[in-house]
Amino acid sequence: MTNTAVLSTSACSTSALPPPHFTHRLPATIHGFERRFWQSSIDHRGTPGAPGRVVTLVPYSDIVTREEFRADFHRYEHSDPAQLRAEDLTTLGVVYYIPADRASEVREYLDVREQNGYTSHEVDVHIEFSPEDERAAGPELRASLAQLPVHAPTGKRVLTTSVYIGTVENEAFVGPEDIAATASVIAKAAGPSGSNYKYLRLLCDSLDEMSAQGSDRYLKALLTEVHAHM
Secondary structure, rough: OOEEEEEEOOOOOOOOOOOOOOOOOEEEEEEEEEEEEEEOOOOOOOOOOOEEEEEEEHHHHHHHHOOHHHHHHHHHHHOOOOHHOOOHHHEEEEEEEEEHHHHHHHHHHHHHHOOOEEEEEEEEEEEOOOOHHHHHOOHHHHHHHHHHOOEEEEEEEEEEEEEEOOOOOOEOOOOOOOOHHHHHHHHHHHHEEEEEHHHHHOOOOHHHOOOHOOOOOOHEEEEEEEHHOO
16 A cells, blocks of 8 residues: 555554544454453553553454453353354454555654553454445545455455554553453543543444444443443
């Protein structure tokens, strides 16, 4: 592609805000990861004295090799993790299309914003963009999408893009804590970017707007639990 794109906000981001200078916002799916509120936040949705909780993406390799991760998967997906394949894990997110002349500026901005344990990873994402949507898009976006390879089984265009992930080894990774404990933190925490609850609410609302693509049982259970603590 002649431009760059950044996957943020609905997939994995500390601020729940889009990057600057984007010109297009497209639904996209990542395979091989589960979204969880297992990252501590002291600079966006919490403080050093009272850390909040923000999302990260847990990869297939960790889920199938760690017993506590397998148990968590089974709790929300109601399927046998022993039979799990990487392609069975799907996380809905959003691709933000950044013009080439702004790409370096936006990457530098995100490298600063997505700190506190997050690192940038190149991940393949499947663009959830129908042929009708593509025909209605502007010529710049159509030309860029036309350069992307197509995943033959699904017919979706595939983009390799930057995703900020708090890996299990980072210092702010909380791990598979009980959902009630996570909810009690989110219900009370706040930081420079606003309340922890608002962050969760914005994420859930964004996914609800794209509900035709599927739902996230874990997030729905977490939001319900947070409401019980408020």
